[in-house]
Amino acid sequence: DSGVTQTPKHLITATGQRVTLRCSPRSGDLSVYWYQQSLDQGLQFLIQYYNGEERAKGNILERFSAQQFPDLHSELNLSSLELGDSALYFCASNLRGRTDTQYFGPGTRLTVL
Amino acid sequence: DQQVKQNSPSLSVQEGRISILNCDYTNSMFDYFLWYKKYPAEGPTFLISISSIKDKNEDGRFTVFLNKSAKHLSLHIVPSQPGDSAVYFCAASANAGNNRKLIWGLGTSLAVNP
Numbered sequence: 001d002s003g004v005t006q007t008p009k010h011l012i013t014a015t016g017q018r019v020t021l022r023c024s025p026r027s028g029d030l031s032v033y034w035y036q037q038s039l040d041q042g043l044q045f046l047i048q049y050y051n052g053e054e055r056a057k058g059n060i061l062e063r064f065s066a067q068q069f070p071d072l073h074s075e076l077n078l079s080s081l082e083l084g085d086s087a088l089y090f091c092a093s094n095l096r097g098r099t100d101t102q103y104f105g106p107g108t109r110l111t112v113l
Numbered sequence: 114d115q116q117v118k119q120n121s122p123s124l125s126v127q128e129g130r131i132s133i134l135n136c137d138y139t140n141s142m143f144d145y146f147l148w149y150k151k152y153p154a155e156g157p158t159f160l161i162s163i164s165s166i167k168d169k170n171e172d173g174r175f176t177v178f179l180n181k182s183a184k185h186l187s188l189h190i191v192p193s194q195p196g197d198s199a200v201y202f203c204a205a206s207a208n209a210g211n212n213r214k215l216i217w218g219l220g221t222s223l224a225v226n227p
Contacts, residue, residue: 043157
């Protein structure tokens with residue numbers, strides 16, 4: 001158990017809808033990272049927050065957005081969903097916002113029908 | 114453009130033998146490399162890392178070797194155990210100030226047969 005929690009575990013929705021994925025980092029960690037893992041794409045970095053502020057951006061679509069709240073939990077919002085958005089979404093955290101040793105949550109499996 | 118490449122999607126090894134997982138990278142600015150292990154239905158778990166100032170790092174049964182001139186790193190698992198069966202991801206990062214981020218390979222699925 002990494003100490004990072006993600007909810008929900010599974011999400012099934014329809015095209016055009018909007019969903020919110022939630023992540024609680026390990027106790028004391030200030031940085032949160034979001035990743036997308038599609039079937040044949042490996043892990044794609046989406047975005048990083050550090051202590052409430054956006055730190056780095058990866059291949060995040062404009063339809064997607066994220067934020068980190070004062071209690072350090074983070075939410076990833078996915079809107080106007082398309083079939084191709086079906087994937088595993090992972091959240092990771094670490095203390096100082098450096099890329100080494102990120103601790104991953106169990107992921108949210110999103111299925112868009 | 115895949116900056117971190119794991120060219121073998123899968124690898125099968127007999128229990129007790131050595132497993133060698135390979136990773137190639139194209140960006141010469143990468144200065145930190147990590148290996149993560151992932152079991153089905155779980156998030157990746159950090160395994161071992163190496164800085165570009167070293168060419169080897171060892172932790173128990175796991176050793177990572179870095180060849181900077183070849184832009185190649187490898188993970189050796191000796192001896193391999195059935196519990197090592199998982200997907201192994203190689204990741205790399207470059208020092209770009211606050212914009213440092215990990216670039217991941219596509220993973221190699223290791224099967225260790227009893």
